[in-house]
Amino acid sequence: MTSDDDATTTADGRYVIVSGRRWRASDPAVPAALRQELVDELMEARRLVRSDPDAARPRVQDAKVALGERGEPWWEPTSDGRRARLAATMRALLWHRRADATICPSDAARVVGGEAWRDLMQTAREVAGELAREGRIVVRQQGAEVDAAEAAGPVRLARGPDW
Numbered sequence: 001m002t003s004d005d006d007a008t009t010t011a012d013g014r015y016v017i018v019s020g021r022r023w024r025a026s027d028p029a030v031p032a033a034l035r036q037e038l039v040d041e042l043m044e045a046r047r048l049v050r051s052d053p054d055a056a057r058p059r060v061q062d063a064k065v066a067l068g069e070r071g072e073p074w075w076e077p078t079s080d081g082r083r084a085r086l087a088a089t090m091r092a093l094l095w096h097r098r099a100d101a102t103i104c105p106s107d108a109a110r111v112v113g114g115e116a117w118r119d120l121m122q123t124a125r126e127v128a129g130e131l132a133r134e135g136r137i138v139v140r141q142q143g144a145e146v147d148a149a150e151a152a153g154p155v156r157l158a159r160g161p162d163w
Helices: 032-048 053-067 079-096 105-133
Strands: 015-018 021-024 137-141 156-159
Touching (some): 032 053, 032 079, 032 105, 079 105, 079 156, 105 137, 105 156
Antiparallel strands (some): 015 021, 137 156
């Protein structure tokens, strides 16, 4: 990490040291465009903390988990940790985009899985199905709401009724 303060990255790349404090580094495998979108969401949520802390805190948490800065360490993933990170990534990306926008489950898989994102696609669809059952998101195919477990082919995710 390059900065004008005293920030340095540990040799293993897992932590950033700033003013003597150690912070977990973002997952370096997150694609640049999606990383920037998640960082933008994090900054937007942090700005919201002063005016609406109850709404802001879950957004900050989701963005930081998506980036790999919180939750299970990105360098030691488990099945449950990946699922939690996929869900956080889906929520963070949907928060960041317009209210009527959609995301592809592959966006979340690319964030969590890096170059091996295709291996996470089934899990990403399962997580999307869980979020849909909670009412947090809606799974759509060709504009119509579908069951993620039953849909064959590409689907899109949108904010749900209990967003």
